[in-house]
Amino acid sequence: MKIRYYNAKIMTMADEACSISEGELHTENDRIVYVGEAVEGGTFDKEINVNGNLLMPGFKNAHTHTAMTFLRSYADDLPLQEWLYNRVFPMEAKLTPERVYWLSKLGIMEYLTSGITANFDMYMKTDAIAEASIDCGFRTVLCDSINNFGGTVEQMEKDYDKFSSINSLISYHLGFHAEYTTSMEIMKELSELANRRKLPVFVHNSETKSEVEGCKERYGMTPTELLDSIGMYNYGGGGYHCVHMSEKDFEIFKNRGLYAVTNPASNLKLASGIAPVCTYLEKGIPVAIGTDGPASNNCLDMFREMFLVTGLQKVSREDAAACDALEVLRMATVNGARSMCLYDCDTLEVGKKADFIEIDLNQPNMQPMNNIAKNIVYAGSKQNVKRTVVDGKILYDSGNFYIGDSPETIYKKANEIISEMK
Amino acid sequence: MKIRYYNAKIMTMADEACSISEGELHTENDRIVYVGEAVEGGTFDKEINVNGNLLMPGFKNAHTHTAMTFLRSYADDLPLQEWLYNRVFPMEAKLTPERVYWLSKLGIMEYLTSGITANFDMYMKTDAIAEASIDCGFRTVLCDSINNFGGTVEQMEKDYDKFSSINSLISYHLGFHAEYTTSMEIMKELSELANRRKLPVFVHNSETKSEVEGCKERYGMTPTELLDSIGMYNYGGGGYHCVHMSEKDFEIFKNRGLYAVTNPASNLKLASGIAPVCTYLEKGIPVAIGTDGPASNNCLDMFREMFLVTGLQKVSREDAAACDALEVLRMATVNGARSMCLYDCDTLEVGKKADFIEIDLNQPNMQPMNNIAKNIVYAGSKQNVKRTVVDGKILYDSGNFYIGDSPETIYKKANEIISEMK
Structure with missing residues (x-):
């Protein structure tokens, strides 16, 4: 053709x-x-x-949880802990592969309306996610999200091999949810895998102040320092959010060639903070952009993210010249692709x-x-x-969408799913 | 019909x-x-x-300079003073009524795509602005922008009478550009007019830190205190931007029933700051939302503004529950209309x-x-x-647009105008 x-x-x-x-x-x-x-x-x-x-x-959505479309505008304007523990987690427990399949398709539709041609998707039921992307013809880079509540490193290695060859639209990266949800035992096992297979690792990193403070209490180090100390970043990778970073964290990101994936809309909506994007640029650390999941954003819109990336730097630096728009355009396209290892x-x-x-x-x-x-x-x-x-x-x-199912079918499924789950 | x-x-x-x-x-x-x-x-x-x-x-755009469409993305990522004095002012000097007519029509098109049904427009060549709105069938509330470089209070009173009866789509409010661009003589004359005719007054107020500091140096008072001290707000009105406000300023706004019109995208892009929207809400001061002009935003999109209003409060207050979305929806509709005296x-x-x-x-x-x-x-x-x-x-x-001229005609005119002016 x-x-x-x-x-x-x-x-x-x-x-x-x-x-x-x-x-x-x-x-x-x-x-x-x-x-x-x-x-x-x-x-x-x-x-x-x-x-x-x-x-x-196309724009590359370098961090998201696509199937969380079902929780879009389901519980807003709530304190973070109440939102997460009382609203999000109980609903997520009811997810099935079939539900994730349809909810992912809904997210893919929105990506297409926003000019997003690939997503870096960290979510559960990865078979269903991959199936949804393949059926739509969409490109998805899966990221494992193992933590204390689910997943094993053994399975991750199997999944890595499976999804690396399943379809040219799908690829897979090692990853885990976050330091604060994952035991040292699991993290060390994952680091061993990353080193043995020479692979990058991706993880939520320093999204909130309390996450960083908690890690320091537990280990006497920031999340970035901790992960680097156990060799997690020996073959690169990156962090999602990366809002609350120390000088030493920046050094590690620079030396390991890590990507900082910024998620400004989510960081505003959940009151997490403003990522130091200008500092990354000054230090030569590559930045990519993600929407985060639609439960915390609540949309999947790279245009909104791009304006926020530069606007928030300008206001926080009190400098209207900060963070040139062309830098942002590169983050949303070239850097995004490279952070996901989509080099072509x-x-x-x-x-x-x-x-x-x-x-x-x-x-x-x-x-x-x-x-x-x-x-x-x-x-x-x-x-x-x-x-x-x-x-x-x-x-x-x-x-108009050309992804197999009609929009009506996908909307109907999504509304059925949320009404069954409520 | x-x-x-x-x-x-x-x-x-x-x-x-x-x-x-x-x-x-x-x-x-x-x-x-x-x-x-x-x-x-x-x-x-x-x-x-x-x-x-x-x-x-429809959304009400409660502060804008519509015809500045010609400077959209003409000079970005520059320090504020360089942008304003070297890029904006020299170009504005070349505006004619005909140019303002076409550039306003372009802005009206964008309002329509964003669900905006009325604008509160502070710009020059008001006859041309009114003509553009009437020809499109769009609703415009004009606001005078007198300052040391143009306009007289005598003319303002004539314009008030003229535009108050010219067409049901058009209305007019007393206003001036800002304290820092307007002499005490003019401000006192305007206050006299407002009191004599019992009318509200609107003005850029406390947009930047340096504006407030300058006013304190000149008069020993904040802009809000100064204007109130000369009776400018005796019959209400409001301030555009209202970012850097003192406790006393809040009191004056509350007591005089003034509207705080927030312009979050412009305040980010020009690094002016984050308006204390939650404080307004807590004190019962009505808030409306404006896009500001397309040279400083650079678009006319109420959806972006609404997300910013709540997102910036959440992050600056470190509280994901701050500034409920429904409050924001009221600001963008009901409050906007009332701030513009569009009570119907x-x-x-x-x-x-x-x-x-x-x-x-x-x-x-x-x-x-x-x-x-x-x-x-x-x-x-x-x-x-x-x-x-x-x-x-x-x-x-x-x-599709139903505003008389075709989009092609309006785009062609806008591009011709900017190429003639460059």
Whole structure:
């Protein structure tokens, strides 16, 4: 299947300046086979006039719990502990693989409306998650979430091998929920696995002040120091949230090449704090962006996250020049892809995966066209996502979904599930 | 012209709980003539099946500079002073009434996509702004912006009388730019006018720390104290931004019945600070929400503002329960309308103006339907605005605009204007 997207503006994200040129992009099956100036001739199965809109790499949601769609706006405006222990955990206990399958599909629909072409999904019932993604044609990087309440390192290794070869849309990373929910015994066993297989590890890290304080009380070290001290980060990986960090933590992130995945909407809504994104940039630590799960956000919208990343740095640093929008655009695309080890989904270049989006510039919030790249960060919204392409397939186009099931079926299932569970 | 909107969920915003019922809404010309349960019979010029979507009052953008669309993403990531003095002011000097007309229309288009049915517009060339709104069928409350560089109080009084009777879509309030740009002579003259005509006054107030410090140096008082001391607030009004406020300022706002209009996205982007919204609520000071102008935001999106209002309170108070979403929904609708003295545009009740929106619930970010009202604040986006009705007329429906000119014409004009001015 060879498709030509012509009459386009193209931001490949292959250069630091996020430059934009006019031309066209061709895909063959799952890959990009041409990006450049307009060309004459050639045979295509389909030719799509992009009408001067922008093609750019899809956003990468570098930390989420997709199937938590069922708890969206189920319990808001509550203190964190009450929300988590009285509302979230009892409901999660009722999840089944079938429920996770449908709830994941609902989340994937929302990703597509927000121009997200891959998610880094840390949640339970991984078989069901993978099945949902494969059935939709969506790209998912699974992350294990073992903790004291479920999972074994032995099973994680099996899952790693299984999901690494199950389908080209699926990959898998070692991970665990968090230091405060996981025993030293499990963490050491996981570190041994990471070192034996030379693999990166991902984990919730320093999301809240109390998490860091608790870890210091338990071990006399911050979570980052503790994990590094047991060799967990010898082959890289990263932390989700990374809000409350010490100087030594920054050093470890820098030296180990770890990714800090920031989740600003969730950090606001759960009152966790503002991540030191500018400090990461100054120290050369790569930052990616995640939405976190829809129970704590409550939506899956990379545009909102991007504005927050820069806006919160500007206000907390009292500097309107802090955290340039182009840096943020790279976090949401290139860095996100690399944090998830999706090295062939980061830019629009020949040979890369055809994971890209069409941004509708013919909307009032994109006019006049003073600076398209910055405008995406400062003024963009889901309304500007005209088309979302994953692995060469158009999954979302002008408000319509091409993911197998109809939206009505998925909404009906989601509402049935939540009413059964309440 | 009598229109029936049936098969609807309706949130009238007439009750504190933001309750939602099923039924229908009828309009006759510019007014709501029925809201309630489904009814049989009746003759209508048009019957619209809302398909179970939500009807609610339109959002009110209680502070903006609409025509600044031309500077959207023109100069970002710069220190505030450089941005304002080297980039904004020189460009504004080139504005003409015709340019303001087209640039206002572009802003109105964006309002419609965000479910905003009225704006409180402080900008120059007010005749052109009013003309643009009338031609589009949009509701605009003009606010004077006199300062040392332009305008006279004498002209303001004439404008007040003119725009108060020019068209039912247009109204006018006394106002001035800010204490730091306006001489005591002008402020006293304006206060005299406000007292003589018994009118409220609106002004940028305590947006930045340096503004407050400067005022204290000049007069030994905060801006709020100063204005109150010369009787400016004797007949009410309000302040835009209101970020850096003293205990005494709060007292004055409370005693004078002033509105605090918060502009969170602009306050982040320009690094001005986080407004003490919870304190306003605790003290019983009414809060409304504005986008500020598109040069400092850079978009006109009430959904982003609503999330920021609550999210920034939660994080700055370190309390996930702070600033309940339903409070925010009232700020964006009922309070906004009342701050602009649009007392018949605040709720969906018989006799009120037909200024309302249809929120598309059949989108993934609105599913499952655990709590529709809270979900609008936490997960809503422009993508959910299906239909925007102002003064009984459908101005925006399913991505199409019904405002006279085509989007292409308006975009072309806006791009021509900025290229002529650069």
